Amino acid sequence: xxxxxxxxxxxxxxxxxxxxxxxxxxxxxxxxxxxxxxxxxxxxxxxxxxxxxxxxxxxxxxxxxxxxxxxxxxxxxxxxxxxxxxxxxxxxxxxxxxxxxxxxxxxxxxxxxxxxxxxxxxxxxxxxxxxxxxxxxxxxxxxxxxxxxxxxxxxxxxxxxxxxxxxxxxxxxxxxxxxxxxxxxxxxxxxxxxxxxxxxxxxxxxxxxxxxxxxxxxxxxxxxxxxxxxxxxxxxxxxxxxxxxxxxxxxxxxxxxxxxxxxxxxxxxxxxxxxxxxxxxxxxxxxxxxxxxxxxxxxxxxxxxxxxxxxxxxxxxxxxxxxxxxxxxxxxxxxxxxxxxxxxxxxxxxxxxxxxxxxxxxxxxxxxxxxxxxxxxxxxxxxxxxxxxxxxxxxxxxxxxxxxxxxxxxxxxxxxxxxxxxxxxxxxxxxxxxxxxxxxxxxxxxxxxxxxxxxxxxxxxxxxxxxxxxxxxxxxxxxxxxxxxxxxxxxxxxxxxxx
Amino acid sequence: xxxxxxxxxxxxxxxxxxxxxxxxxxxxxxxxxxxxxxxxxxxxxxxxxxxxxxxxxxxxxxxxxxxxxxxxxxxxxxxxxxxxxxxxxxxxxxxxxxxxxxxxxxxxxxxxxxxxxxxxxxxxxxxxxxxxxxxxxxxxxxxxxxxxxxxxxxxxxxxxxxxxxxxxxxxxxxxxxxxxxxxxxxxxxxxxxxxxxxxxxxxxxxxxxxxxxxxxxxxxxxxxxxxxxxxxxxxxxxxxxxxxxxxxxx
Ligand code: HEM
Ligand code: HEM
Ligand code: SF4
Ligand code: SF4
Numbered sequence: 001x002x003x004x005x006x007x008x009x010x011x012x013x014x015x016x017x018x019x020x021x022x023x024x025x026x027x028x029x030x031x032x033x034x035x036x037x038x039x040x041x042x043x044x045x046x047x048x049x050x051x052x053x054x055x056x057x058x059x060x061x062x063x064x065x066x067x068x069x070x071x072x073x074x075x076x077x078x079x080x081x082x083x084x085x086x087x088x089x090x091x092x093x094x095x096x097x098x099x100x101x102x103x104x105x106x107x108x109x110x111x112x113x114x115x116x117x118x119x120x121x122x123x124x125x126x127x128x129x130x131x132x133x134x135x136x137x138x139x140x141x142x143x144x145x146x147x148x149x150x151x152x153x154x155x156x157x158x159x160x161x162x163x164x165x166x167x168x169x170x171x172x173x174x175x176x177x178x179x180x181x182x183x184x185x186x187x188x189x190x191x192x193x194x195x196x197x198x199x200x201x202x203x204x205x206x207x208x209x210x211x212x213x214x215x216x217x218x219x220x221x222x223x224x225x226x227x228x229x230x231x232x233x234x235x236x237x238x239x240x241x242x243x244x245x246x247x248x249x250x251x252x253x254x255x256x257x258x259x260x261x262x263x264x265x266x267x268x269x270x271x272x273x274x275x276x277x278x279x280x281x282x283x284x285x286x287x288x289x290x291x292x293x294x295x296x297x298x299x300x301x302x303x304x305x306x307x308x309x310x311x312x313x314x315x316x317x318x319x320x321x322x323x324x325x326x327x328x329x330x331x332x333x334x335x336x337x338x339x340x341x342x343x344x345x346x347x348x349x350x351x352x353x354x355x356x357x358x359x360x361x362x363x364x365x366x367x368x369x370x371x372x373x374x375x376x377x378x379x380x381x382x383x384x385x386x387x388x389x390x391x392x393x394x395x396x397x398x399x400x401x402x403x404x405x406x407x408x409x410x411x412x413x414x415x416x417x418x419x420x421x422x423x424x425x426x427x428x429x430x431x432x433x434x435x436x437x438x439x440x441x442x443x444x445x446x447x448x449x450x451x452x453x454x455x456x457x458x459x460x461x462x463x464x465x466x467x468x469x470x471x472x473x474x475x476x477x478x479x480x481x482x483x484x485x486x487x488x489x490x491x492x493x494x495x496x497x498x499x
Numbered sequence: 500x501x502x503x504x505x506x507x508x509x510x511x512x513x514x515x516x517x518x519x520x521x522x523x524x525x526x527x528x529x530x531x532x533x534x535x536x537x538x539x540x541x542x543x544x545x546x547x548x549x550x551x552x553x554x555x556x557x558x559x560x561x562x563x564x565x566x567x568x569x570x571x572x573x574x575x576x577x578x579x580x581x582x583x584x585x586x587x588x589x590x591x592x593x594x595x596x597x598x599x600x601x602x603x604x605x606x607x608x609x610x611x612x613x614x615x616x617x618x619x620x621x622x623x624x625x626x627x628x629x630x631x632x633x634x635x636x637x638x639x640x641x642x643x644x645x646x647x648x649x650x651x652x653x654x655x656x657x658x659x660x661x662x663x664x665x666x667x668x669x670x671x672x673x674x675x676x677x678x679x680x681x682x683x684x685x686x687x688x689x690x691x692x693x694x695x696x697x698x699x700x701x702x703x704x705x706x707x708x709x710x711x712x713x714x715x716x717x718x719x720x721x722x723x724x725x726x727x728x729x730x731x732x733x734x735x736x737x738x739x740x741x742x743x744x745x746x747x748x749x
Contacts, residue, residue: 020634065739067532074525075717080574080629080636095638104639117709125710126641149723152540154567156557156575157714158723160538166509274562288743295747310671320730321536327734337731377541380728385542413542444564 001123004431006473007438009445018084024094029140030430033178041185041286044176052174056113057173059167063114065284068163073110075157076100082151082159087416088144091435096141099151099161101158105137106168128313132212135177142168143179144476146372146422147280147313153413166282166421173281180428182277189290194239194273194313200226208240215265220494222259224251225232225269230302231266233258236274236318237292237309238461246483247464250310253485256492257346260355265307271297274314275461279321280423287317288325294325304333307340312460313342313421314373319379343459344381346488347391350398357491362400367406367487368453369396370440370467371415386412392484396457399491404451410443418458420466432471433466441474450475459484504675504687507697511679514701521708522716529720535737545729550727557718566694574629576621581615585658590610593680616659647710650703657696667693696721 001012035045048054063069082099083223084090089097096102104126111118111127119126129136147162172178198206207224216221219319235258241251258265271293278287306329308318308476318339323329329338337344349355369392375381381391406409419436422479447453458464458481468478544550556562561579565572587608594601610613627648631639661667672686678685687693706712719725736744 012631020638022638065535065737067529067534067720068538070532071529071717071720071722075721077711077714078636078639078641079564079571080633080639081564083635083639085567095635098635100638100639115709118708124641125643149540152723154563156561156564158540158557158721160540160564160723163538284740285743288740292747320538322537323731323733324735334710338508341732378538379730380541381558385545385728388541412538442636456712 002212004435007435008188009438009474011118018090019093021093022095025088025097025144026137026140027433028144028429028432029136029377030143030424030426031181033179033180033183034323037177037180037183037187038173039092039177040190041173041183041283043178043183047176048449051135051177054175055130055135055171056109058171059110060114062167062417063110064169065347066167068160069096072103072157072159073107073165076103076107076159079155082155082161083385085151085154086161086451087150087419087439088146088432091228091438092432093421094144097144098136099145099155102141102145103159103161104162105134105141106164106177109134135172138168139172139177141148141377142172143424143429146373146417146424146436147422148415148417148420150414152374153377162422165478166279168282169280170282173283178284179281179423181229181428182281182423186277186281186286186290187276189293191267193270193293195275195277196243198238198239198242198272200269202271203242210248210255214255217258220256220259222252222255222494224255225265226267227269227301228264228266229300231264232303233263233305233307234271234294234298234301234303235267235307235309235342236271236297236314237267237342238274238311238314239272240461240465242272244461244465246481247310247461247484248487249489250483251490253483253486253487253489254309255490256343256494257342257349257355257485259351260492260494261357266301268294268297268301270300272307272309274311274318274403276314276317277423279313279317286321287321291317291322291325293323294343297311299331304340305336306332307342308346309342309486310461311461312374312462314461315327315372316374316378341381341391343391343395343484346485347382347395350395356470356493356496357399357488358493359399359401359491361491362487364454365487366404366452366454367396367400367404367457368403368447368451368455369393369457369459369484370418370446371411372458372463372496373415373417373421375459376413376415392459393456393465395484396487401488404447404453406443406447406481410439415432415445416440418460418463418466420462420468421460425462425466435471438472441470441476444476445474448494455480457482457484501686501689503584503694504684506681506689507675507687507694507701508684510698510701512678514704518704518707525708525713526716526720533737533739534722534726535735537726537730537735538722539726539728540723541728543726545728547727550725554719554725557724574622574625576622577618578626581617581619581622584608584615585619585655587726588615592669592676595677610627613662616655618658619654620655621714623648624654627652643710647706647712648743650699650706654696654699654703657692657699660692661690665692677740716726 108128142165145165195456381388416439467481668688
């Protein structure tokens with residue numbers, strides 16, 4: 001099936017040897033959204049007639065709406081500090097995947113239509129007309145950015161290419177050139193409540209099955225409650241947690257933690273999705289609508305707290321945007337932050353002795369952890385800056401006999417995206433996903449070789465799906481990927497030590 | 500007054516007006532444009548003071564650049580630090596009194612100031628060389644990037660030629676610029692290198708608000724750097740997003 005070359009993994013991560021190959025990825029673009037996917041989101045079904053004018057208008061609108069865009073489009077000095085920081089550039093060698101070059105696809109049009117120099121001097125100052133060719137380039141390369149923000153870390157002005165690719169996708173949606181994968185999923189959320197399009201009866205069924213499995217496996221009546229009014233905690237988790245491997249082990253882990261902590265909790269069939277693809281397409285309105293399902297569910301069920309399951313971009317929207325989009329949360333218990341991450345919840349319990357975990361249960365495992373880009377660079381856990389790196393590691397270390405970190409240039413806020421974020425986790429972009437995973441694969445291969453690492457924990461539904469798919473291409477086993485709460489699930493001591 | 504002096508008088512009024520008006524316009528635009536969502540690059544400071552310190556580190560020590568590329572950082576510091584010293588030394592053309600803080604600063608910078616020209620030019624030359632020698636940088640370089648570096652190099656070279664080769668009448672230069680500021684116009688020493696230097700400086704002032712030199716303002720307004728991490732504590736709702744909330748509660 002794969003007719004492109006899988007990148008060769010080098011010995012030393014952080015010194016990637018990328019072959020500069022103009023046009024290497026020009027052929028790749030995701031499937032175009034059809035009218036059925038676009039119209040429910042309020043976008044035109046197909047390319048509109050006066051698309052050029054509409055696109056320019058929308059661009060002007062966005063530059064007035066977002067300070068980030070206004071500042072970033074003016075400020076880049078073309079220093080190239082970001083150039084070699086993008087996993088897609090490192091994995092593909094296509095210069096248009098250098099963050100600055102990606103921005104310039106958008107900036108050149110901005111210069112042409114919105115700056116005096118661009119209008120007068122044109123190409124001297126890098127200004128370009130918005131032609132069909134340019135639009136095609138946008139469609140291709142703004143769907144080769146996972147909005148992971150690694151480039152922003154290294155830019156002297158913090159220019160965040162993610163902001164620009166979100167804006168570009170929004171402009172394209174407004175002229176009818178949407179991406180199928182994202183728009184189809186958002187339409188499903190509006191209609192059914194989750195990305196998978198899983199209706200309530202099917203969900204209830206699945207959860208019942210999980211209850212039986214856990215009962216059989218452990219002998220403990222761990223519940224997976226759905227739509228329980230008056231529960232204390234609403235758990236919002238990515239819908240992949242209901243089915244996919246290793247996601248579902250994570251969900252079992254959360255349930256065991258709640259069970260053992262003795263708290264009352266529930267999931268909601270109306271807001272049965274933590275993910276929010278509205279962010280990927282850069283649409284405030286879509287993000288708003290999806291987020292407010294959670295508000296409605298919380299009000300309808302009368303819960304006191306909201307806890308999110310493991311998912312990177314979901315946690316970005318939850319941590320950074322939910323208050324703005326769906327707050328104020330004055331009807332919830334003010335003693336807890338809104339929302340909370342399940343890792344914050346579990347970490348607290350482990351520290352306080354509210355649950356006991358036994359690392360022996362994961363005997364033989366040597367763990368490393370993949371810091372999800374959105375968790376690392378776009379959110380926080382705990383009370384201090386950088387808690388998003390500490391808390392997951394502390395939880396993992398409590399649950400396994402041995403933990404090692406990957407190369408320092410590939411973790412923390414320098415972490416690499418898994419290669420499937422930003423709404424690119426679709427089979428039509430497989431080539432990009434495989435190549436873009438290269439930097440992470442290199443760092444992982446190194447700790448496997450040097451430190452005997454057996455498993456890599458992930459805390460994001462997209463990372464988990466992406467890695468299980470991509471690892472085999474690099475000669476590693478997909479079973480290596482585990483959920484953080486999959487480890488907790490094994491290690492937690494059920495039925496003991498109530499405080 | 501000689502013809503050249505008249506031309507330069509007009510030129511500098513136009514240049515200064517363009518520079519100030521252009522920059523003020525941009526800064527006002529940036530201030531008025533809302534930042535509808537908190538997007539600091541994490542981990543970010545929790546307080547406004549912390550965020551201000553973060554921006555100050557970017558401005559003073561180019562922190563992010565240092566984390567990224569040590570060579571580029573070195574060239575950038577050579578150029579920008581050289582520029583700061585050169586500019587401080589230049590203040591003597593614009594400050595009439597020989598007392599006060601500004602003058603102390605000028606006096607302090609004098610000895611290095613002179614040689615800062617070399618740091619400035621060496622930095623610029625290295626930055627220019629990168630644009631030809633490194634494949635990636637060559638790819639993202641456009642004509643305007645090269646022209647700007649050449650412009651700055653030419654300003655530096657013409658200035659240095661006056662400092663180190665053939666001196667100009669700096670008392671006359673000072674009188675000319677103080678005259679511009681007091682609206683009592685004075686003659687300008689008609690000296691080749693000086694006229695070149697000043698013409699190029701006027702060009703720099705004019706292109707400033709239309710070019711990537713806006714990074715000077717951008718670095719202070721970048722939401723990824725200047726926002727504190729307060730997302731869970733505070734709503735950041737923009738005026739244009741408010742109608743959505745109103746529809747919701749109904
Ligand atoms: C707040 C003050 C300033 C800050 C924080 C700042 C910071 C930076 C940084 C971090 C870079 C990227 C590294 C590099 O390419 O050198 C840069 C580039 C540049 N800066 Fe500044 N700068 C400031 C003021 C200025 C001023 C006043 C000028 C000129 C009059 C200037 C001219 C340039 C130029 C031309 C470049 C691009 C160099 C190239 O082409 O490689 N900067 N600046
Ligand atoms: C209206 C503004 C300016 C005026 C009136 C001016 C005037 C002068 C004069 C008279 C000198 C010779 C000093 C001497 O003989 O000792 C000089 C030197 C110099 N100028 Fe300027 N200049 C201006 C702006 C600039 C700018 C914006 C730059 C840099 C981008 C610059 C860079 C230099 C350098 C590098 C030197 C040589 C080193 C030094 O003496 O400090 N000048 N300038
Ligand atoms: S946000 Fe991530 S994927 Fe996009 S250009 Fe930057 S580094 Fe590359
Ligand atoms: S690091 Fe920032 S300023 Fe430098 S080229 Fe990249 S986006 Fe532009």
